[in-house]
Amino acid sequence: MAMSSNVSASIPRPGLDLEYPMSLGVYDSYEQAQKVVDYLSDNEFEVQNMAIVGTELKTVERVTGRITRTKVAAAGAMSGLWMGLFVGLAFSIFGDGNQLGFLISTPIFGAIFGLIWSQIGFAAITRGGTRDFSSVSQVVATKYEVLVEHRFAERARELLSAMPAGMMTIR
DSSP: OOOTTTHHHHHTTTOOOSEEEEEEESSSSSSHHHHHHHEEETOOOOOOGGEEEEEEEEEEEEEEEOOOOHHHHHHHHOOOHHHHHHHHHHHHHSSOOOOOHHHHHHHHHHHHHHHHHHHHHHHHHHHHGGGOEEEEEEEEEEEEEEEEEHHHOOOOOOOOHOOOOGGOOOO
């Protein structure tokens, strides 16, 4: 039986899909959008029919440090040492014979293997001096839109029209 490639797109996702959503407003921060929903909740509005949607997405990459051969070698050796220790422990528990030899030799061989493998990886990644830094990336929204199902939009707008202006200030 052949299935359409759009099957996953038509499966409802509880809590994420709204029926004919309408915008109640666009806000500069998540906290402002959250205050709108909180105000409606405090006024007994059916907030389960709402969503806060981050829009105008951008990627922020935070550089965390420089990657050097020494740092990579140390990390590779430590990783290999731990893997070797695990293998040596398994061999000593389930094997016959020289348990102490396994506990000593496998971490050493693991550290050597990890050190060599890390240097091969470092050379491949930083070929030509590129990308010799570490970083973390995050996708963030610059605007937040509060949506509500169409059948509740009028009631939500009525409640928001009575919302005190001072409530939107961020502390």
